[in-house]
Amino acid sequence: MKKTALSDRILREVEKPARYIGKEINSVEKDPEQVDIRFAMCFPDVYEIGMSHLGIQIIYEQLNRLPYVWCERVYSPWPDLHRIMKEQRIPLFALESQEMVKGFDFLGITLQYELCYANILQILDLSGIPLHAKDRGEEDPIVLGGGPCAYNPEPLADFFDFFYIGESETVMEEVVRLRRDMKKAGRSRAEYLRELSHIPGMYVPSLYEVSYREDQTLAAFSPRYPDVPARVKRQVCMNLSEAPYPEKPLVPYIKVTQDRVVLEIQRGCIRGCRFCQAGMIYRPLREKSLDTLKKEAERMLEASGHEEISLSSLSSSDYSQLPELLDYLIKNFRSQSINISLPSLRIDNFSLEVMKQVQDVKKSSLTFAPEAGTQRLRDVINKGLAEEEILAGAGAAFRGGWNKVKLYFMLGLPTETKEDRKGIAHLAQGICDAYYEIPKKDRNGKCEITVSTSFFVPKPFTPFQWAPMYREGMYLDRAKEVKEEIRAMKNQKSIRYIWHDAKGTVLEGVLARGDRRLGPVIEYAYRHGALFDAWTDYFNMDIWMEAFAAAGVDHEFYTLRERDTEELLPWDFIDIGVSRRFMEREWERAREGVVTPNCREMCRGCGSRSFGGGVCFEERDDKGHSVNAWKSPELSTLPEREEDEA
Amino acid sequence: MKVRMKMAKTGPIRYVGHLDFMRSFQKALRRSGIRAAFSRGFSPHMLISFASPLGVGLESVGEYVDVELAYRDPFPLDPVEEQRLESIGLKNEDLPPAPSSGELCRMINRELPEGVRVFSMKRVGQMKEKAMALVRGADYLVFLEDGFLAEADLTEAVLSLLAETSIVIHKVTPKSESDVDIRPLIYDLGVMEDGFCAREERFLSFDPEGFSRSLFMSLSAGSAANLKPETLMAALCRKLGKEFDPCALRILRLEMYAEASKAMSELGEAF
Ligand code: SF4
Numbered sequence: 001m002k003k004t005a006l007s008d009r010i011l012r013e014v015e016k017p018a019r020y021i022g023k024e025i026n027s028v029e030k031d032p033e034q035v036d037i038r039f040a041m042c043f044p045d046v047y048e049i050g051m052s053h054l055g056i057q058i059i060y061e062q063l064n065r066l067p068y069v070w071c072e073r074v075y076s077p078w079p080d081l082h083r084i085m086k087e088q089r090i091p092l093f094a095l096e097s098q099e100m101v102k103g104f105d106f107l108g109i110t111l112q113y114e115l116c117y118a119n120i121l122q123i124l125d126l127s128g129i130p131l132h133a134k135d136r137g138e139e140d141p142i143v144l145g146g147g148p149c150a151y152n153p154e155p156l157a158d159f160f161d162f163f164y165i166g167e168s169e170t171v172m173e174e175v176v177r178l179r180r181d182m183k184k185a186g187r188s189r190a191e192y193l194r195e196l197s198h199i200p201g202m203y204v205p206s207l208y209e210v211s212y213r214e215d216q217t218l219a220a221f222s223p224r225y226p227d228v229p230a231r232v233k234r235q236v237c238m239n240l241s242e243a244p245y246p247e248k249p250l251v252p253y254i255k256v257t258q259d260r261v262v263l264e265i266q267r268g269c270i271r272g273c274r275f276c277q278a279g280m281i282y283r284p285l286r287e288k289s290l291d292t293l294k295k296e297a298e299r300m301l302e303a304s305g306h307e308e309i310s311l312s313s314l315s316s317s318d319y320s321q322l323p324e325l326l327d328y329l330i331k332n333f334r335s336q337s338i339n340i341s342l343p344s345l346r347i348d349n350f351s352l353e354v355m356k357q358v359q360d361v362k363k364s365s366l367t368f369a370p371e372a373g374t375q376r377l378r379d380v381i382n383k384g385l386a387e388e389e390i391l392a393g394a395g396a397a398f399r400g401g402w403n404k405v406k407l408y409f410m411l412g413l414p415t416e417t418k419e420d421r422k423g424i425a426h427l428a429q430g431i432c433d434a435y436y437e438i439p440k441k442d443r444n445g446k447c448e449i450t451v452s453t454s455f456f457v458p459k460p461f462t463p464f465q466w467a468p469m470y471r472e473g474m475y476l477d478r479a480k481e482v483k484e485e486i487r488a489m490k491n492q493k494s495i496r497y498i499w500h501d502a503k504g505t506v507l508e509g510v511l512a513r514g515d516r517r518l519g520p521v522i523e524y525a526y527r528h529g530a531l532f533d534a535w536t537d538y539f540n541m542d543i544w545m546e547a548f549a550a551a552g553v554d555h556e557f558y559t560l561r562e563r564d565t566e567e568l569l570p571w572d573f574i575d576i577g578v579s580r581r582f583m584e585r586e587w588e589r590a591r592e593g594v595v596t597p598n599c600r601e602m603c604r605g606c607g608s609r610s611f612g613g614g615v616c617f618e619e620r621d622d623k624g625h626s627v628n629a630w631k632s633p634e635l636s637t638l639p640e641r642e643e644d645e646a
Numbered sequence: 647m648k649v650r651m652k653m654a655k656t657g658p659i660r661y662v663g664h665l666d667f668m669r670s671f672q673k674a675l676r677r678s679g680i681r682a683a684f685s686r687g688f689s690p691h692m693l694i695s696f697a698s699p700l701g702v703g704l705e706s707v708g709e710y711v712d713v714e715l716a717y718r719d720p721f722p723l724d725p726v727e728e729q730r731l732e733s734i735g736l737k738n739e740d741l742p743p744a745p746s747s748g749e750l751c752r753m754i755n756r757e758l759p760e761g762v763r764v765f766s767m768k769r770v771g772q773m774k775e776k777a778m779a780l781v782r783g784a785d786y787l788v789f790l791e792d793g794f795l796a797e798a799d800l801t802e803a804v805l806s807l808l809a810e811t812s813i814v815i816h817k818v819t820p821k822s823e824s825d826v827d828i829r830p831l832i833y834d835l836g837v838m839e840d841g842f843c844a845r846e847e848r849f850l851s852f853d854p855e856g857f858s859r860s861l862f863m864s865l866s867a868g869s870a871a872n873l874k875p876e877t878l879m880a881a882l883c884r885k886l887g888k889e890f891d892p893c894a895l896r897i898l899r900l901e902m903y904a905e906a907s908k909a910m911s912e913l914g915e916a917f
Contacts, residue, residue, distance in 0.1 A: 023760055253662040305674060360689075
């Protein structure tokens with residue numbers, strides 16, 4: 001039995017020691033002597049969060065299929081262990097081998113949210129890897145980043161050797177193979193990175209030069225050498241049905257956020273909500289075939305022993321064969337006592353009928369995400385969810401026995417006014433009304449409406465990438481307005497209001513649309529104690545304010561101003577496939593309050609057709625509608641409900 | 647058919663707490679292909695019960711868990727049992743016959759995490775009490791980190807502790823505070839010579855490196871009166887006038903006993 005990297009004594013001292021012992025079911029062990037490349041894949045947050053991430057499991061599967069690579073996992077040590085490791089100078093280790101990360105060939109870090117940037121420096125620091133890419137030697141791992149925040153990698157440019165722009169299923173193997181070949185040939189780190197920059201989608205920040213204008217905006221961004229591409233194109237996997245998938249999912253010992261089989265049914269989204277980065281950077285929508293999904297569901301349940309399976313996608317209702325898929329899942333797995341969880345379904349007669357079969361109506365709640373309180377603002381953000389639809393959905397649900405509804409909104413959206421904020425309360429009241437319209441004898445007690453708001457943060461590669469943000473206090477004022485209006489409603493006792501903390505919002509906004517000048521800020525903040533900023537209990541904005549001051553950076557430059565569409569943006573060198581012209585047009589239409597149809601209603605020529613597949617190539621009728629524009633089937637075509645009464 | 651399994655939990659998995667371990671065990675059962683019985687309703691669960699939760703960091707070669715399997719019980723069931731089975735949608739006659747206990751052990755052991763092993767499985771079909779309700783005592787080996795209580799004469803301390811007619815400890819829980827006399831809960835306590843039970847060794851990957859001294863303890867256990875080995879160690883430290891360091895211990899549970907000092911494994915029938 002392999003020794004744990006941490007001594008018995010330390011494991012007894014720290015909270016949840018099982019985070020650090022590895023050996024989970026289906027984790028991969030290889031003989032280090034038999035592999036050429038050691039790859040550490042890191043999610044820079046606590047184990048329970050990191051283990052729930054599907055992307056890492058895909059990369060883990062994909063890399064470990066290569067006989068010459070051993071891919072292992074790394075997560076952020078919790079603050080209690082962080083302190084011990086710093087004090088006792090214990091180097092950070094990978095879970096499988098329990099060996100030092102510093103000895104690896106690659107350290108890959110997934111960038112899922114901006115508030116984990118300090119944790120990235122923690123990973124480097126505890127590993128004993130120089131924080132700055134330029135200070136790393138031949139023996140240090142090559143540090144790469146990928147994931148949604150890599151679409152504006154600039155604030156992290158100092159700390160990474162390269163960024164992988166796109167999906168791992170495309171050129172990851174090439175990246176690793178090149179390293180192996182060049183290592184064998186005795187070539188240097190710098191030579192490797194230069195060569196790597198020729199692989200499409202690979203961005204090596206040290207090979208580019210940046211200059212700024214007097215007004216602080218970007219003046220120019222260009223490669224230092226002629227052989228280095230000026231634009232980096234996102235790499236997209238066009239055949240998801242054949243792509244590697246974790247057929248033997250890792251099964252953690254301790255309860256993690258996603259303690260179930262996750263079945264990714266499609267990637268991308270047809271909807272085009274203007275605030276949503278995922279809706280743009282994963283275009284076009286690509287579905288997995290029904291056969292693939294059936295096979296994967298079966299294999300993953302069998303290999304993991306999980307008692308639950310959940311569908312994963314940005315908008316599951318848009319999967320063109322959803323009725324067939326759900327029918328299959330219910331018929332095959334309910335009898336094996338497996339729970340089926342269906343997040344991100346639109347609430348309509350079809351989904352309600354399905355949900356009735358898989359969950360306890362009395363205990364479960366229904367979720368709507370109108371995102372904005374009035375139709376006007378919903379049109380601005382292109383959230384194609386009309387008030388009538390919400391009320392009809394809620395009414396149908398109430399008649400079906402549900403009495404709990406959750407509503408999600410954002411505050412701080414472009415063009416938002418007082419009316420829009422008050423509209424949130426009014427919509428909640430409207431739903432209450434729909435409930436109390438039902439005859440008393442058919443109701444199930446009181447209705448419980450939970451209204452939850454978060455603060456909108458403009459993200460790169462969205463039509464709102466030019467939008468201004470606000471100061472922290474203004475966010476809280478907005479939440480207060482909503483709260484007061486809710487308290488003034490007739491059924492206010494049935495409405496609960498929860499709002500997200502505004503504390504991290506401003507920092508998230510700065511980092512999301514920042515540039516290279518933020519590197520020293522992040523470093524200062526980490527060195528002065530910033531860690532686990534995504535955790536309200538640990539987040540301390542004072543450290544960051546101090547860091548901005550120390551680095552001489554005006555953080556409001558990044559948040560308060562409305563950017564001009566003429567301005568060169570730090571992430572403009574990345575080509576995600578969706579054209580800048582499309583974004584500009586959408587920004588324009590947003591301000592005019594004009595809705596843009598979704599990809600299946602009408603192709604708006606965003607540019608993603610260039611990837612050569614997905615929704616862009618679905619068959620269309622003479623009106624331009626895709627034949628897969630899926631409508632709720634008649635209830636009679638639904639699978640029969642099996643008697644399941646205890 | 648209800649079965650009782652005896653198993654070991656050793657190695658790094660000792661850092662997985664009881665609830666998480668239970669979940670892992672159930673997932674292993676699902677993977678193994680053994681047919682477990684489930685409750686009905688929207689979130690069905692296995693009918694499973696552990697004899698006694700094992701604290702985080704403790705190892706054991708004497709864990710017991712009762713599991714209801716969806717195999718035919720070879721003996722006729724009484725009407726109450728039959729009704730209960732019916733309520734979860736099962737009928738004894740319609741269930742497939744059980745594979746041998748040896749085969750079931752092999753099936754589950756293929757799926758259990760490193761350090762966890764099922765040694766034996768017995769049919770406990772007609773027994774109404776759950777394993778949890780049966781436990782009365784447990785044996786432990788407590789290993790001391792070298793350096794901890796290094797100068798102390800352990801044998802002497804043990805003898806004088808046992809000579810006392812009452813050993814009162816102050817027990818503080820989040821809900822209450824009380825004085826408890828633990829003397830009656832100690833059945834046996836002694837310093838081990840040369841370490842280790844040869845009987846159990848083959849099951850263990852226990853590596854006592856850095857822990858050259860150990861104590862044997864036989865203590866009251868179960869829901870009525872449970873004495874943790876750590877509590878007794880604390881009392882021993884107090885006797886020695888030394889500070890107690892819970893992180894300097896490695897504890898191995900050897901066996902659990904039911905009434906009349908019968909090892910739990912002696913209850914039930916082979917199949
Ligand atoms: S090219 Fe048309 S169909 Fe394809 S993603 Fe863009 S808008 Fe949608």
